[in-house]
Amino acid sequence: MSRMIFVNLPVADLPHATRFYTALGFANNPQFTDETAACMVWSDAIYVMLLTHPKWQGFTTRPICPQGSSEVSLALALDDRAEVDKLVELGAAHGGTADVNPPEDHGFMYQRTILDPDGHVWEPFWMDPAFAGGEAKTEEVGQ
Structure with missing residues:
Protein backbone atom coordinates (compact mmCIF):
# COMPACT_ATOMS: atom_id res chain seq x y z
CA MET A 1 0.00 0.00 0.00
CA SER A 2 1.34 3.44 -0.87
CA ARG A 3 1.86 6.05 1.84
CA MET A 4 -1.19 8.19 2.40
CA ILE A 5 -2.46 10.68 4.95
CA PHE A 6 -5.95 10.74 6.40
CA VAL A 7 -6.61 14.01 8.21
CA ASN A 8 -9.48 13.54 10.69
CA LEU A 9 -11.47 16.68 11.51
CA PRO A 10 -14.41 17.05 13.90
CA VAL A 11 -17.32 18.97 12.32
CA ALA A 12 -20.52 20.33 13.84
CA ASP A 13 -22.64 20.03 10.68
CA LEU A 14 -21.57 17.17 8.40
CA PRO A 15 -23.68 18.12 5.33
CA HIS A 16 -22.49 21.74 5.52
CA THR A 33 -19.10 8.15 3.90
CA ASP A 34 -22.20 7.70 6.02
CA GLU A 35 -24.33 9.81 8.38
CA THR A 36 -21.41 10.11 10.84
CA ALA A 37 -18.47 10.72 8.51
CA ALA A 38 -17.54 11.90 5.03
CA CYS A 39 -14.33 10.95 3.24
CA MET A 40 -13.16 13.89 1.12
CA VAL A 41 -10.36 13.20 -1.36
CA TRP A 42 -7.82 15.87 -2.32
CA SER A 43 -5.39 13.58 -4.18
CA ASP A 44 -4.31 9.95 -4.42
CA ALA A 45 -2.44 10.40 -1.14
CA ILE A 46 -4.47 12.99 0.81
CA TYR A 47 -7.85 12.28 2.36
CA VAL A 48 -9.84 14.38 4.84
CA MET A 49 -12.24 12.53 7.10
CA LEU A 50 -15.00 14.82 8.31
CA LEU A 51 -16.36 13.33 11.52
CA THR A 52 -19.45 14.32 13.48
CA HIS A 53 -18.68 15.24 17.07
CA PRO A 54 -20.05 11.93 18.45
CA LYS A 55 -17.99 9.98 15.88
CA TRP A 56 -14.88 12.03 16.76
CA GLN A 57 -15.40 11.36 20.47
CA GLY A 58 -15.32 7.63 19.71
CA PHE A 59 -11.62 8.03 18.77
CA THR A 60 -10.44 10.13 21.73
CA THR A 61 -11.44 11.36 25.15
CA ARG A 62 -9.62 14.65 24.54
CA PRO A 63 -11.92 17.65 24.06
CA ILE A 64 -12.63 19.21 20.68
CA CYS A 65 -10.81 22.53 20.41
CA PRO A 66 -13.14 25.46 21.09
CA GLN A 67 -13.93 27.98 18.35
CA GLY A 68 -11.17 30.57 18.08
CA SER A 69 -8.34 28.17 18.86
CA SER A 70 -6.01 26.35 16.47
CA GLU A 71 -5.02 22.73 16.76
CA VAL A 72 -3.21 22.44 13.44
CA SER A 73 -2.58 24.30 10.21
CA LEU A 74 -2.87 22.23 7.05
CA ALA A 75 -0.91 23.39 4.01
CA LEU A 76 -1.88 22.46 0.44
CA ALA A 77 0.61 22.95 -2.40
CA LEU A 78 -0.95 24.43 -5.54
CA ASP A 79 0.35 25.07 -9.06
CA ASP A 80 0.37 28.88 -9.05
CA ARG A 81 -0.62 32.06 -7.18
CA ALA A 82 -3.93 32.33 -9.02
CA GLU A 83 -4.91 28.86 -7.77
CA VAL A 84 -4.11 29.95 -4.20
CA ASP A 85 -6.35 33.00 -4.57
CA LYS A 86 -9.13 30.97 -6.19
CA LEU A 87 -9.18 28.37 -3.42
CA VAL A 88 -9.37 31.04 -0.71
CA GLU A 89 -12.13 32.89 -2.59
CA LEU A 90 -14.11 29.66 -3.06
CA GLY A 91 -13.79 28.85 0.61
CA ALA A 92 -14.96 32.32 1.65
CA ALA A 93 -17.94 32.09 -0.73
CA HIS A 94 -18.98 28.75 0.80
CA GLY A 95 -18.97 29.50 4.52
CA GLY A 96 -15.28 29.81 5.32
CA THR A 97 -13.27 32.84 6.40
CA ALA A 98 -10.48 34.13 4.16
CA ASP A 99 -7.11 35.29 5.42
CA VAL A 100 -7.44 34.61 9.14
CA ASN A 101 -3.67 35.00 9.04
CA PRO A 102 -2.21 37.73 6.82
CA PRO A 103 -1.25 36.61 3.30
CA GLU A 104 2.48 36.08 2.86
CA ASP A 105 4.43 36.78 -0.32
CA HIS A 106 8.11 35.89 -0.13
CA GLY A 107 8.70 36.06 -3.88
CA PHE A 108 9.59 32.37 -4.13
CA MET A 109 6.54 31.39 -2.06
CA TYR A 110 3.00 32.77 -1.75
CA GLN A 111 0.45 31.64 0.81
CA ARG A 112 -2.93 32.58 2.21
CA THR A 113 -5.25 31.01 4.76
CA HIS A 120 -9.84 24.38 10.90
CA VAL A 121 -7.05 26.41 9.26
CA TRP A 122 -5.95 25.56 5.73
CA GLU A 123 -2.97 27.26 4.05
CA PRO A 124 -3.01 26.96 0.28
CA PHE A 125 0.41 27.95 -1.03
CA TRP A 126 2.53 28.11 -4.16
CA MET A 127 6.29 27.69 -4.23
CA ASP A 128 8.50 28.45 -7.21
CA PRO A 129 9.52 25.04 -8.63
CA ALA A 130 13.09 26.23 -9.22
CA PHE A 131 13.38 27.16 -5.57
CA ALA A 132 11.68 24.00 -4.33
CA GLY A 133 14.03 21.90 -6.46
CA GLY A 134 17.09 23.69 -5.10
CA GLU A 135 17.91 25.23 -8.48
CA ALA A 136 17.50 28.83 -7.27
CA LYS A 137 18.24 30.76 -4.10
CA THR A 138 15.85 33.23 -2.46
CA GLU A 139 17.76 36.22 -3.81
CA GLU A 140 17.31 34.87 -7.36
CA VAL A 141 13.54 34.55 -7.09
CA GLY A 142 12.67 37.93 -5.66
CA GLN A 143 13.55 37.76 -1.98
Whole structure:
Protein backbone atom coordinates (compact mmCIF):
# COMPACT_ATOMS: atom_id res chain seq x y z
CA MET A 1 0.00 0.00 0.00
CA SER A 2 1.34 3.44 -0.87
CA ARG A 3 1.86 6.05 1.84
CA MET A 4 -1.19 8.19 2.40
CA ILE A 5 -2.46 10.68 4.95
CA PHE A 6 -5.95 10.74 6.40
CA VAL A 7 -6.61 14.01 8.21
CA ASN A 8 -9.48 13.54 10.69
CA LEU A 9 -11.47 16.68 11.51
CA PRO A 10 -14.41 17.05 13.90
CA VAL A 11 -17.32 18.97 12.32
CA ALA A 12 -20.52 20.33 13.84
CA ASP A 13 -22.64 20.03 10.68
CA LEU A 14 -21.57 17.17 8.40
CA PRO A 15 -23.68 18.12 5.33
CA HIS A 16 -22.49 21.74 5.52
CA ALA A 17 -18.84 20.70 5.90
CA THR A 18 -19.18 18.25 3.00
CA ARG A 19 -20.58 21.00 0.75
CA PHE A 20 -17.73 23.33 1.79
CA TYR A 21 -15.00 20.83 0.92
CA THR A 22 -16.74 19.85 -2.32
CA ALA A 23 -16.77 23.54 -3.33
CA LEU A 24 -13.00 23.66 -2.77
CA GLY A 25 -12.49 20.77 -5.19
CA PHE A 26 -12.37 17.78 -2.84
CA ALA A 27 -14.21 14.72 -4.13
CA ASN A 28 -16.42 12.65 -1.85
CA ASN A 29 -15.58 8.96 -1.56
CA PRO A 30 -18.96 7.33 -0.83
CA GLN A 31 -17.29 4.06 0.20
CA PHE A 32 -16.19 5.74 3.46
CA THR A 33 -19.10 8.15 3.90
CA ASP A 34 -22.20 7.70 6.02
CA GLU A 35 -24.33 9.81 8.38
CA THR A 36 -21.41 10.11 10.84
CA ALA A 37 -18.47 10.72 8.51
CA ALA A 38 -17.54 11.90 5.03
CA CYS A 39 -14.33 10.95 3.24
CA MET A 40 -13.16 13.89 1.12
CA VAL A 41 -10.36 13.20 -1.36
CA TRP A 42 -7.82 15.87 -2.32
CA SER A 43 -5.39 13.58 -4.18
CA ASP A 44 -4.31 9.95 -4.42
CA ALA A 45 -2.44 10.40 -1.14
CA ILE A 46 -4.47 12.99 0.81
CA TYR A 47 -7.85 12.28 2.36
CA VAL A 48 -9.84 14.38 4.84
CA MET A 49 -12.24 12.53 7.10
CA LEU A 50 -15.00 14.82 8.31
CA LEU A 51 -16.36 13.33 11.52
CA THR A 52 -19.45 14.32 13.48
CA HIS A 53 -18.68 15.24 17.07
CA PRO A 54 -20.05 11.93 18.45
CA LYS A 55 -17.99 9.98 15.88
CA TRP A 56 -14.88 12.03 16.76
CA GLN A 57 -15.40 11.36 20.47
CA GLY A 58 -15.32 7.63 19.71
CA PHE A 59 -11.62 8.03 18.77
CA THR A 60 -10.44 10.13 21.73
CA THR A 61 -11.44 11.36 25.15
CA ARG A 62 -9.62 14.65 24.54
CA PRO A 63 -11.92 17.65 24.06
CA ILE A 64 -12.63 19.21 20.68
CA CYS A 65 -10.81 22.53 20.41
CA PRO A 66 -13.14 25.46 21.09
CA GLN A 67 -13.93 27.98 18.35
CA GLY A 68 -11.17 30.57 18.08
CA SER A 69 -8.34 28.17 18.86
CA SER A 70 -6.01 26.35 16.47
CA GLU A 71 -5.02 22.73 16.76
CA VAL A 72 -3.21 22.44 13.44
CA SER A 73 -2.58 24.30 10.21
CA LEU A 74 -2.87 22.23 7.05
CA ALA A 75 -0.91 23.39 4.01
CA LEU A 76 -1.88 22.46 0.44
CA ALA A 77 0.61 22.95 -2.40
CA LEU A 78 -0.95 24.43 -5.54
CA ASP A 79 0.35 25.07 -9.06
CA ASP A 80 0.37 28.88 -9.05
CA ARG A 81 -0.62 32.06 -7.18
CA ALA A 82 -3.93 32.33 -9.02
CA GLU A 83 -4.91 28.86 -7.77
CA VAL A 84 -4.11 29.95 -4.20
CA ASP A 85 -6.35 33.00 -4.57
CA LYS A 86 -9.13 30.97 -6.19
CA LEU A 87 -9.18 28.37 -3.42
CA VAL A 88 -9.37 31.04 -0.71
CA GLU A 89 -12.13 32.89 -2.59
CA LEU A 90 -14.11 29.66 -3.06
CA GLY A 91 -13.79 28.85 0.61
CA ALA A 92 -14.96 32.32 1.65
CA ALA A 93 -17.94 32.09 -0.73
CA HIS A 94 -18.98 28.75 0.80
CA GLY A 95 -18.97 29.50 4.52
CA GLY A 96 -15.28 29.81 5.32
CA THR A 97 -13.27 32.84 6.40
CA ALA A 98 -10.48 34.13 4.16
CA ASP A 99 -7.11 35.29 5.42
CA VAL A 100 -7.44 34.61 9.14
CA ASN A 101 -3.67 35.00 9.04
CA PRO A 102 -2.21 37.73 6.82
CA PRO A 103 -1.25 36.61 3.30
CA GLU A 104 2.48 36.08 2.86
CA ASP A 105 4.43 36.78 -0.32
CA HIS A 106 8.11 35.89 -0.13
CA GLY A 107 8.70 36.06 -3.88
CA PHE A 108 9.59 32.37 -4.13
CA MET A 109 6.54 31.39 -2.06
CA TYR A 110 3.00 32.77 -1.75
CA GLN A 111 0.45 31.64 0.81
CA ARG A 112 -2.93 32.58 2.21
CA THR A 113 -5.25 31.01 4.76
CA ILE A 114 -8.85 29.86 4.80
CA LEU A 115 -10.74 28.92 7.94
CA ASP A 116 -13.34 26.22 7.31
CA PRO A 117 -16.80 26.50 8.93
CA ASP A 118 -15.56 24.52 11.96
CA GLY A 119 -12.45 26.64 12.52
CA HIS A 120 -9.84 24.38 10.90
CA VAL A 121 -7.05 26.41 9.26
CA TRP A 122 -5.95 25.56 5.73
CA GLU A 123 -2.97 27.26 4.05
CA PRO A 124 -3.01 26.96 0.28
CA PHE A 125 0.41 27.95 -1.03
CA TRP A 126 2.53 28.11 -4.16
CA MET A 127 6.29 27.69 -4.23
CA ASP A 128 8.50 28.45 -7.21
CA PRO A 129 9.52 25.04 -8.63
CA ALA A 130 13.09 26.23 -9.22
CA PHE A 131 13.38 27.16 -5.57
CA ALA A 132 11.68 24.00 -4.33
CA GLY A 133 14.03 21.90 -6.46
CA GLY A 134 17.09 23.69 -5.10
CA GLU A 135 17.91 25.23 -8.48
CA ALA A 136 17.50 28.83 -7.27
CA LYS A 137 18.24 30.76 -4.10
CA THR A 138 15.85 33.23 -2.46
CA GLU A 139 17.76 36.22 -3.81
CA GLU A 140 17.31 34.87 -7.36
CA VAL A 141 13.54 34.55 -7.09
CA GLY A 142 12.67 37.93 -5.66
CA GLN A 143 13.55 37.76 -1.98
